[in-house]
Amino acid sequence: MVEDISSERWVSREVSRRDLLAGMLSIGVSGAVLAACSSSSPTKHIPTVPSFPLGAASRAKSKPVEITIWQGMGATNGKPLGYLTDQFNASQNDVYATVVDQNNYTSLLTAYTAALSGGALPDVVQMETSDLQLMIDSDSAIPVQSAINAERYSLSDYVPSTVNYFRVDDVVWALPFSISGEVLFYNKVAVEKAGLDPNSPPLTLDELRTWAEKIVSTKTEKYGMSLKLTPSTFEEWMAMGGQTIVNHENGRSGRATAVTFDDSFGRSLFTWWDDMVKDKIAQTTSATTYDDLYAILSQIAPMTIETSAAIGDAIYFLQSKPNPALALGVGPLPGPSSPNGASSNGGVFVGGSGLYIVKLRSTPERQDAAWQYIKFLMEPAQQAYWAAQTGYIAVRKSALTQPTLVNAWNSYPEYRVAYDQILASPANPATAGYVSGASTGVDNAIEAGLTALSSGASPAAALAQAARSANSAIAQYNSRV
Template identity: 45%
Template sequence: MSRPWSRIGAVAMIIGLLVAACSSGNDKGSGGTGGGGGAAAGKCPLGAIAKAPRKPVDITVWHAMTQANETTLKQLTDQFNGSQTDVRVKLVNQTNYEDTFTKFKAGLGSGDLPDLVQLQDISLQLMIDSRAILPAQACVDADKYDLSDHIIRVVDYYKVKGVLWPMPFNVSNLVLLYNKQAFTKAGLDPEKPPATFDEIRAASEKIVASGAAKAGIALKRAPEYPEQWLAKAGQPYVNNGNGRQRRATAVTFDNQAGLDIYTWLASMVKDKLAVSTPNKGFDHLLAVANANTAMTIESSASLGTIVGVLGNYPSVTLGVGAFPGPLGQGGVLVGGAAMYIVNKSSPAKQEAAWRFAKFLDEPASQATWSAGTGYVPIRKSAIDLEPIKKRWAEVPGFKVAYDQLLAGATNTATAGPVIGDYAGVRKAVENALTAMITTGTPPKTAIDQAAQRANAAIKDYNVRVGG
């Protein structure tokens, strides 16, 4: 007979299984050299492997995948290595995206660099400015590689002024997680999750009134939430065409749409309809597990592990809904990470890196990858293959992130912001959200402070790189 877990047991399980998935899958990106990329710099060395003095050509790939994600990546890598004799791939786990990028920066001076590196979407501008990568566009052009089967919004996300810089690989976005049992108890339709701010508030009011949970929703003080909400509203995050026409010099999130988001957040917490949790950690998931709330928001990259963990709670029947937010002509942003070819490697290793990056994007690879991890398949034809068809039939919630990505508009807002010091901008927003929620700073003051500090971070970065 199953029993509800203790909080200590829940924390141990969730931290042990989710820390990697959430830290390496919660993402949101940028791009552009001085507000653009221009023509693809560098030449893709096709034919270099044929001229290599010996084969296979060994390459090192740095990645940040753990748990089920790492297992699936290893499976694909073994498949690639066993399918041919020209290239042999060695995976090196750097634990998370932040550590990977820190080591990569150090390697620019020491020479300790991989041949292919997986970095999260917010690293795009930094990688372009590093001048240490061979744009994937150079190989796309030289190899006459067809991108028409890729999800166009994913490709466009990593393009700046027509140049595709990395090869997209693992794509995710935010989804709503909710307890169907709590919805039923509150008199809500468990198959119709709320899709807008107004619907979240209305559902939360019913949940609290019915006693189904102490609050409606647990919301992290996560800076990526306002980014995604503004994109859904069809509003750019920074100036100069979201930083894609020219290098961004200031944020634009301190507009009426942004203020409406901050005001909604503050009012939900003030009215005890929402519980605010730290950006780091898993308190938002524990809130659902322990019936403190009936809903939360998390990256689809963690979905596979979350389904397994929350399945241990008899009082939780997990539902997955599209990321709720404001109305507007927008959509969710592309999150996740991509593969960068390092131009410091020999020509043969660069070509080998390109071959492996192509393999990871093949429909069969993407079907296997998505089914094993919860990431969105980035090839349209992949969804017709058995691994992902079977997974989506077993857990329909896995398909939500894919559907909402395709349903979103393609415009300046949903292309995603191009920011140099993206981390600095996020820190400014997180600090403002924390002040608003925990100390009562008015929403207008909070968003103004976030914009002021974010602009300072952008200016400082641009000065340092000569932008």
């Protein structure tokens, strides 16, 4: 039981982490101005990165160079990663990689933080997207941009928004690895019974409300949908509306010093949420469990917004306990604008994690070995295998032509939805996702704001309160670095 709780918690933590997207290529100049106001780096610069010891592993005196990888996904997704690592070790003689399972991202971060003061550090570490600013501030990783520059490695085949998440001030700090996105889960049987077309799911919040109303008015189920009390859905909606969460272009052009979501757009989202709950066409569910998915299975509410990382579990469950009243539908994330690129400046950002090269107490040989390993995992064939095995998004566009992934998507087209909407997301600061060292505090503040709606606070008051506590978390963090 305890294990269940904690495993659900980490899954949902992953969900709650935002991420990704777009390119902030044009912000260098304004960044210099904005960054001048930020507390700790008054002398802002044109981004320069440390040089990278490319080729050090193959020139090493004693081979193979042994490296350690810390992963935070747990055992299930650890298996395909182990397979790919074996493939890597067999493919060359310079480097030997060993993966250590740290169970979940929370314990991984704890272990990593503890090791910074003087324990054994890994050479490659998989960190959640939202820990990006923490990793930068920790001064323990060499940005992959260094290796990219040294090798003139091309990122053109990458799904842009997956890399853009890890780009701050024109420097890419990590390469995207376990990437997922939020999508709409619904029960096709139930919506059809309510007189809706299960093959054209709602794309906007207005349509989503119309669907939910129809489900309730036809008495198909008690609620039209579940609204999970997680901050990430709100953050995605802001991005889809082209709005940032924090200042300094979502923390991309300088250290974020305040939140920007307490505006009329944010209030309209809180109001939409509040009306859905007050009008009893949506129920709220816990942020830390899959109760929203259980509500679909137990036919209390046939729609919810969840991470695409849960698709595999849902498919597995429905196959192991077939029920004629249940058929899984997965649609793009409905938002204030359409998720399929209909809006010019809005789009989703990605969640998941990235792979960093550790430099603290490392050697040139091991840093280069770490880069060789990461590069191997990013190749289209490996990405196709990875996506097919796990349901994560392949970060390479050419992975889509690999037979492994073509076959997997033919069998389970649900997996394709998150990929398509991430690919359609335009590149700008809003759709890159926000970066702040206080992301946990900001997320908690938004979640608290949504919770406050349930105890009667007005949308404006709840949002203002969320902004206040998020700002104090940011100030607290910034005063420490």
